[in-house]
Amino acid sequence: MHEAGVGVTLFYIAVVLLAARLSSLVERFGQPAVIGEMLIGVVLGNLALAGLPFFEPIKQSGVITFLADLGVVILLFQVGLESNIRDMRKVGMSAFLVACVGVVLPMVFVTYVIGPLLLPDLSANAHLFLGAILTATSIGITARVFRDLGVLQMREAQIVLGAAVIDDVLGLIILAVVSAIVTVGTVSAGDVLRIVGTALAFLVSAVVIGQVFAGLLGRMFARVNTGQGMKLTMALSICLISAYLAELVGLAPIVGAFAAGLVLDSVHFHPFARPRFVQDVQATTARIEPQAKAAVDEILDRYTDRHIEDLIEPLGAVMAPIFFVLTGMNVALSSLLDPTFLLTALGITVVALISKIAAGFVAGNVNKWVVGWGMVPRGEVGLIFAATGLGLGVIDQRIFSMIVIVIMLTTLLTPPILAVVVRRGERRGMAVEAASAKA
Amino acid sequence: MHEAGVGVTLFYIAVVLLAARLSSLVERFGQPAVIGEMLIGVVLGNLALAGLPFFEPIKQSGVITFLADLGVVILLFQVGLESNIRDMRKVGMSAFLVACVGVVLPMVFVTYVIGPLLLPDLSANAHLFLGAILTATSIGITARVFRDLGVLQMREAQIVLGAAVIDDVLGLIILAVVSAIVTVGTVSAGDVLRIVGTALAFLVSAVVIGQVFAGLLGRMFARVNTGQGMKLTMALSICLISAYLAELVGLAPIVGAFAAGLVLDSVHFHPFARPRFVQDVQATTARIEPQAKAAVDEILDRYTDRHIEDLIEPLGAVMAPIFFVLTGMNVALSSLLDPTFLLTALGITVVALISKIAAGFVAGNVNKWVVGWGMVPRGEVGLIFAATGLGLGVIDQRIFSMIVIVIMLTTLLTPPILAVVVRRGERRGMAVEAASAKA
Secondary structure (H helix, E strand, O other), X not given: OOXXXXXXXXXXXXXXXXXXXXXXXXXXXXXXXXXHHHHHHHHHHOHHHHXXXXXXXXXXXXXXXXXXXXXHHHHHHHHHHHOOHHHHHHOHHHHHHHHHHHHHHHHHXXXXXXXXXXXXXXXXXXXXXXXXXXXXXXXXXXXXXXXXXXXXXXXXXXXHHHXXXXXXXXXXXXXXXHHHHHHHOOOOHHHHHHHHHHHHHXXXXXXXXXXXXXXXXXHHHHHHOOOHHXXXXXXXXXXXXXXXXXXXXXXXXXXXXXXXXXXXXHHHHOOOOOXXXXXXXXXXXXXXXXXXXXXXXXXXXXXXXXXHHHHHHHHHHHHHHHHHHHHHHXXXXXXXXXHHHHHHHHHHHHHHHHHHHHXXXXXXXXXXXXXXXXXXXXXXXXXXXXXXXXXXXXXXXHHHHHHHHHHHHHHHHHHHHHHHHHHHHHHHHHHHHHHHHHO | OOOOOHHXXXXXXXXXXXXXXXXXXXXXXXXXXXXXXXXXXHHHHOHHHHOOHXXXXXXXXXXXXXXXXXXXXHHHHHHHXXXXXXXXXXXXXXXXXXXXXXXXXXXXXXXXXXXXXXXXXXXXXXXXXXXXXXXXXXXXXXXXXXXXXXXXXXXXXXXXXXXXXXXXXXXXXXXXXXXXXXXXXXXXXXXXXXXXXXXXHHHHHHHHHHHHHHHHHHXXXXXXXXXXXXXXXXXXXXXXXXXXXXXXXXXXXXXXXXXXXXHOOHHHHOOOOOOHHHHHHHXXXXXXXXXXXXXXXXXXXXXXXXXXXXXXXXXXXXXXXHHHHHHHHOOOHHHHHOHHHHHHHHHHHHHHHHHHHHHHHHOOOOOHHHHHHHHOOOOHHHHHHHHHHHHHOOOOHHHHHHHHHHHHHHHHHHHHHHHHHHHHHHHHHHHHHXXXXXX
């Protein structure tokens, strides 16, 4: 039940939440809120350098780390809810091309060029691992930036989200294959096929089975109770179970959460009662003039239809910032003081940037810079790869720290630049659309 | 960041949430939802007896235990938000009397009568500890039952909540004193005064300082950002920090959460923007006939004013059931197979029931059965006491299990009986009020 010291964890959670909210001041400077959350995380996480180690226990807390993971799971679920399978299908081919190029380029460049050049004393296997680590785009960071800017429905955003899911799958396949090469020295074609097969089977069956079962579950749960709590629990449980199933087949849990959001549609929640408040307003406006009533009803319909997003919103608003503040906190500024370390990290970062921006150029008739920069941030998947390499002994603690710095740099650089690129693109929107209509 | 196995925990959370929701079927039989949550917890937690140990890891999960604690903290915060300092003050004297009698009776009865009678081979110190354990009412269970029944504003409910806070404070003082007696053999009057002083100082300053600071904080935070996320984060952070401060001065975190809810008032959130949806409806109804518009505006005002409760609601709806399901899961049905153990536990339970019901009879001119039964459930505080006794070596593992059974029995028996007593009281409400008007 209640254990001594639970209060301290509650306090740390409050610190993270308040820091995250206060950091939304960056929005005044046109930056997405996520960059503020990561920056204040960097500050909180490095206060020990200034002799103020008050917040160090936050990094070690298993509970807060879990809450951060849960936060990014809920965020990806929200992004999935706001995305749409039909829209995703339209960008399928572009997303697939962007994903493939964005996986092959950093893999080849880092393994065969920049790795041997900047880190000549490492083994060929270490270079291979370094390349693999930099393949997977962090869907969390990019999705959050697009969301903060209110452009999730934009074609470019849909391509990036699709490509990020695909290169997450490709990346996890590469990780499995590279791990096999490093440990066993070789890998059979059968193993590769099995890994690829499971991943694809999960995603396809999530979408196909989900479409059928979500409606069935909705009717079943609504039979027990049509309240708002039931509606929220049903949606959230489908998200959590899908995240678990993704992990079971070897994918990142966030991929499962995204798939769950993609599958759930407002139609699955129609058997539930409308919120009490909507019922109240409807009862009151029943007597007013028909035209005004129609206008109010339209808002109410829109509100009820997207009410599952609204129910999840407070949970997401509380949980997701924990992940981004904690990500910032894990950047050790002290390691930046070693110039060789710093230069090597910067060199790898430049390659990591260029190889993904280049991938944007195969995206077809869209704003290629938005797609390219959208693919830049590496995140949780890259960190899982790095942790796996550390566990296998292919890379050491120093290289691990360097990878964390590279991942953080790609992540910190992206939001402000992506915000600028998106806004510039929006201003030129008319011109681009006119040109594309001509072509 | 992301650790392997996080998906399994997500899955277990989904299991607990779904079980809790499905258990709301008990509402069809007129029972409060909380009893369903605890019963399904007992089933899930004892499936291992039937050879199905799938859910055993849930009990061991540090993360889920923390989420349960967080759930009960958020629940008490909600109860505090729905309570009102002025109403609490009106019942202050009755609450104080009920609390004192409800602490003295079980303490004396168990220590000097039933303890030596049923457990003669235990030491006098163990009997003393057993008595202390049964003093504190679990505000969580009772608050939840009153809330499920929609009678939180009832005078009896306010007396019970007030008395539960007071006997929590009294109980923690007794624990500190009894622990000192057991370990040192004696305790100074200065120590007792210090413990009492800190506890009282916390509660008084929480209410007084809170009244001033909450308004100030509201204006400060609203200056950074007037959005709904900020509003929720501010409210939640005040709750978490207050829970932490309560723990710091030696009280249960839930007491701090309740105090925070009591202090926060809708007025502190007026500097924040109204929800987008309210703004939309207002813009649309601006043109309709004045009388209808006034009616809609009234609903919108009511909605906006209690909007902080509505923002917290989804969080509470998800989190609080985790505590109650987990409480049920920790009941080991297997120990009930030993008849001596069972009879002793039942004997202590009867004393635990009678001594608190008797306390209801000093509540003054209200429904004494509602107050008395409202005081019956012991919960998290009793369990902390028991764990402390186990740590000090005053009681052994067997007595600890017995205490857990007693606490669970008081907790499982209360919701259905309280529901009956409250409903019977409501039917007789007119008669009682008429009689009290005459007196």
